[in-house]
Amino acid sequence: MKQIGLKLRFQDGYDMAVASGVVQYARAKGDWQVRGQGPWFFSLDQEALSECDALIARIEDDQEALFCASLGIPVVDIAGSSSLKLFSQVRNDDYQTGVSAGTYLKKLGSKNVGWCGVDHVHWARERFVGFASSVSMNPSDIVSFSRPLGWWRQLYEPSVELDAWLQTLKKPISLFCCNDLSAMKVELACQRLSINIPIEVMVLGVDNETLLCELASPSISSIQPDCKTIGYEASAMLDAMLGGRQSGMHIRRIAPGPVTERESTRLVLCEDEQVADALRLIKARATSGLTASDVADEATICRRALEMRFRRYRKRTIWEEITTEKLEQACLLLKQSNATITQISEQCGFGSIHRFYSLFKRAYRMTPSQFRSKKLRF
Template sequence: MSQQFEVALIIDPGSPYDRRIVRGVAEYVHRARREWSLYVEEDLVDRLPDLRAWGGDGILANLDDHRIAAAVTSLGIPVVGIGGGYGYYEENPHIPYVRTDNRAIARMGAKYLLNLGFRRFAFCSEPPTKYNGWAKEREEAFVATIKEASFPCEVFSGRHSPAKQWRQSQLALQDWLTKISTPTGLMACHDGRARHVLQACRAVGLRVPDDVAILGVDNDDLMCELTRPPLSSIEQGALRVGFEAAAMLDQLMQGRELSQCQASIPPEQVVTRQSTDVTAVADPDVAGALEFIRENACKPIHVSDVLEMARLSRSTLESRFREAIGRTIHAEIRRIQVEAAQRLLITTNLPIKEVVQRVGISSVQYFTAVIRNATGQTPGEIRKSALK
C-alpha cells in the first residue's frame, strides 16, 4: 500500500479551467494508485485552512494570485504551482511550476482561422498588468503566425479595464471594430474578452461570424453556449496541467528530486461553435466544397466525391482550391481527418483501431504513417505526450 498524504488543492473550484485541473490531479492519483486525502475549498483565501496547524504534506496552488502565493510558499512543505506563468511565480522561479503554453494556444488559434480561409485578422487583448503577461504572449505569437502566412493583423488592448470602466472600455472596443476591414478572423486572449468583442460587434452592427468570426480561449462551455451566437473557444490542456503538477508534488513529498522543475502544457483543441462557423473564401464553389469536406471527411470521402458535389472538373476545382487556400482537395480531406484523429487521441481512451475507423482511414498501418507524416509523432506518442 502506498504512503498516505494530506494534500491541499488551493485553486478556484468555481472556474471551469481549475475544475479540469482537479480532474487531472484525480486522474494521477487513480493511475498511480496513491492514497491521498485532498483538501479543496471554495474560497481562495478567507477559507484556507490554518496551514501551519493543518499539518499536511503538500500543496498544489494557483500562484498567479499573489495572496495565495504568500500564504503557501513559506511553510516548509512541498509546494507545486500552477497558472499562466505570471504574477507571483515570475518572481520565484525556484518553485516547481506547471503552466499553460500561451504561445502554442495562440498558434493553434491562428492556424484554425487561417484554415477557415480568412485573409484579414485581428487579436483582442486587454490592458497590460503585472499579472496578465500571458495575454501579451498570446498576442505576440498570434501576430507572428499570421505574419508568417503573409497576412495583416490588427491588435487591440485598450486603456480601460472592463471590470472597472465597462462603458469606456466597450466604447473604445466598438470604435476599433468599426475601423477594421471585414471579413476578419479574430482571436481574443480569453473567453471573457471574446464575449466583450461579441457584444461590441452587436452594438455597431457587425455580423458574427459573417463579418467578424470570434475565437476565445478557455472553453467555459456554460458561458460559451450562453452567448449569441455561441462562442468557439480553445480548450487549454488543464487536465494535463493537473496531472503533471500532481506527479511533481508526489515526487517531492516522497523526498525525491525533480528531473524537471517546470512544465509548459500545450492546448488540446479548438471547440467550434457558431461564432466561427463560416468559410471565409470568396470563391463560392471552393467555399461549398470546403463545407462539404468538413462535414464528410471522416465518413470517409474521396476527391471524386467532392468533384461530383461541385459539378466541376478536377483540373478546374484543384486550380481554384490552390488559389483560395493554398492546398489540394486531397490535402484538405487529409487535414480534417488528422485533426479529428488528434482530438480523439488526446481527449478519449478509444483503442487506436476504433480511432482509425472513426476518421475514415483504411488501416491502422496507413493511419500511423499518415499521422507521423503530418505531426512527426506516432498515434501512441501523441496520446502519451497528451497525458503522461
Template sequence: MVNRIRRKRPNVALLVEASSDYTRRLLRGVMAYMQEHQPWIICKGEYRRGQVIPPELRQGKCDGVIAHIETEQIARVIRACKVPAVDMSSRRLISSVPCVETDNKNISRIASEHLLERGFKHFGFVGDDFFGWSRLRRDCFQQYISATGCHCSVFLNSGSKGAAGHWNLDRTRLTQWIQSLSKPAGIMAGWDGYGQQVLEACRHFGVAVPDEVAVIGVDNDEMECEFSNPPLSSIDNNPRQIGYECAALLDRMMSGRKVRQLRHVVQPIGVVMRQSTDVLAIPDGRVSAVIRFIRAHACQGISVDDVMQTARLSRRMLEISFRKFLGHSPYQEILRVKFQHVKKLLVETNLTLVDIAERAGFEYQEYMSAAFKRIHGMTPGEYRTQFRV
C-alpha cells in the same frame, strides 16, 4: 505476517479558486491524481484569487501546496512556509518553484489555423497587457498571422491592473475597434470572458457573427461558451491535465525526490467549434462548395477525383484557388479533415487504431499511423496518451 507501514497522508493546501469552469477542471485533475494514488488531506477553505490563506498553511501544518501564485502576497506566503510547492500560474513570481502551464504558443497556433482554415484574410486579437499569458498569446497569434502575409489588429483592455473591473472591456472603445476592422474578420480573444464580451458588442451594434466577424476564445468554459450569443468557439487548453501534472509533481517533491525541471508545459486539446466560427469566409462560391463537400465527406474515403466530380472548376484552377484561399491543396485538405477526426477519436474514445482508421476513411491502419507520425511528430498511441482527459 509482514507489517506494512503506510505513508502518512500529507496535508496539502490548495490556493486555487473554484469560481470558473477552468479552475474547477484544474482541481478535478488534482482529484484524479489523488484517486489513482494515496489520498491527501486537503486544506482549502474559502480561498479566492489573491485573498484568504488556509490557516493550516500559515501555522506550518501543511506538507505541500499547489497554488496560483499571481500576487506578491501569495508569493510571500509560499516563500515563508518553506514546504514543497507547485505553481499553476505562468507569471513565475517565484522562479525556484516548479510550475505547470498550458502551451500558450501552441494555443495561438491552433487559433490562427482555425481562422485561416475558414478563409479569413483580416484578423484581430483582444487581450490584456497585464497577464503574461495574454501577452504571449497576442504576440504568437500576430506572428502566425504575419507569416501568412496578413495583418492582425490588436485591442488591449485599458482597465486598471489587478482591479476588479480589470476583466471588463470598454464597450465603446471595443465597438469602435470592431467597426474599424476590414471584414470579414477573424478575432482571437485571449480568454472566453473577453470572447463573450466581443460577441455582446457585435450583437449590440449589429455586426453579424460569424459572417462579418468570427470569434474564438480560450479555456472552453462550457457555461460561458454555450450561454454566449451565438455560442462561442473555444480552445480546450486541457486544465484537467495541468492539475494532474501539478499533483504528480508535488507528490514527488513531498516524497523527498528532486524535481530538476522547473517549467512543465501541457499541450491544449484543440478547438471546440461552435456557431461563432462556423463560417467559410471565401468569396468564391464554387470553392466554398468544394470545401464544404470535403469537410462533410472526407472520412468516407473520398479522393481528389471524387471532389472534381462536384467542382465547377478545372483541376488546375481548383488547385490554384485552394492555395490562394487555404494555403494548401485539396488533397491536403482531405487529409487535414481526416486527421482532425482521428485526433478526436483518439482522445474521446477507446476505439482501436484499426477501427479509428476505418471511421476516418483510411483503407489501411498502417498508412494512417505512418502519416499521422509524419505530420504530427508522434504516433497515434503517443497522442492518445498525451491528450487523453
C-alpha cells in the same frame, strides 16, 4: 498522511479539471489527503491551511503570492500570474496556445487578424507573441484591444471604446481573444452593432469553458488547455519537492489541447467563392465518405477548373484536403476518446484500417497507436 492543500476557487472548468489531475495523482500515492474548497475535499479553512505540508495554488497576484510564501511550505503555482516569481510552476504553454490559434485561423483562410487581450499579465502577452509569430506578423502591426481582467469580467456592461474599435476593423477579420471571457464580451458587442459572426468577424477564445461557450450566440470556438495534465504534473513536482528529489525554481509548460470548433469560426474564407464552397463542404462531410468527385459535382464549374483553382489557393488537391480533414478528426479522437483504432478509422471514413495506417504514418511519421501513446498521459 501528508496534508496537501488545493488553493483553487472552483469557479470555472479550469479549476475543476486541474483538481481532477491532482486527485488522480493523490489516489496513486495513497498517503496524500487533499484539502480544498467545496464538499468534495477535506476542509481548507485558515486553520487547516496552516497545517498543510504542501500547497498547489492558482496564484493570481502578488498579494496572494506573498501570503502563500508566508506559510513556509512547498508551493507549486499553476497560474504564474504574480510578478514576484516565488514558486515553481506547472502551467499552460501560453506561447504555444497563441501559435495554435494562429495556425487554426490561417487554415480557415484568414488574412485580416486581430487580438483582444488582458493588460499586464504574462499569460496574455505570451499568447499574443505566439499568435503574432504564427501569422508571421510583428505584434505592433496586429490591430489590438486590451483592457484589465476586471474590465472584461463586466460582461454585460456596454463599452463605447470596444464598439468603436470593432466598427473600425477591416472585415472580414478573425479575432483571437485571450480567453473565453473576452470572446463573449466581443460577441455581445458585435450583436449590439449588428456585426455578423462569423461572416464579418470570426471569434476564437481560450479555456473552452463549455457552459459559457455553448450559451453564447453564436457559440464560441475555443482552445482547450490540458488542465488535467497540469494538475497531475503539479502534483508530481510537489511530490518530488517533498521527497527531496527537486530543489530550486522550475517551470513546466503543458501544451494546450486542440481547438473545439463551434459556430463563431465555422466559416472558410477564400477570395475564390468556388473554392470556399468546396472547403465548407469538405469540413462538413469529409468523414462521411465524401470524395473529390462529390465535391466537383456540387460546384457550378467543371471539375478540372475547380481542381486548378483549388491548387492555386490551397496548394493541394481536393483529395488531399479531404484526407487532411479526416486525419485531423482522427487525431482528435485518438486524444480525446477511448474508441479503438479500428472504430476511429471507420468513424473518420477511411474505408479500411490498412489505408488509415498508411495515410496516418505518411502524414505524422508514426502509427495511430504511437500517436495515442505519445499524446495521452493518463
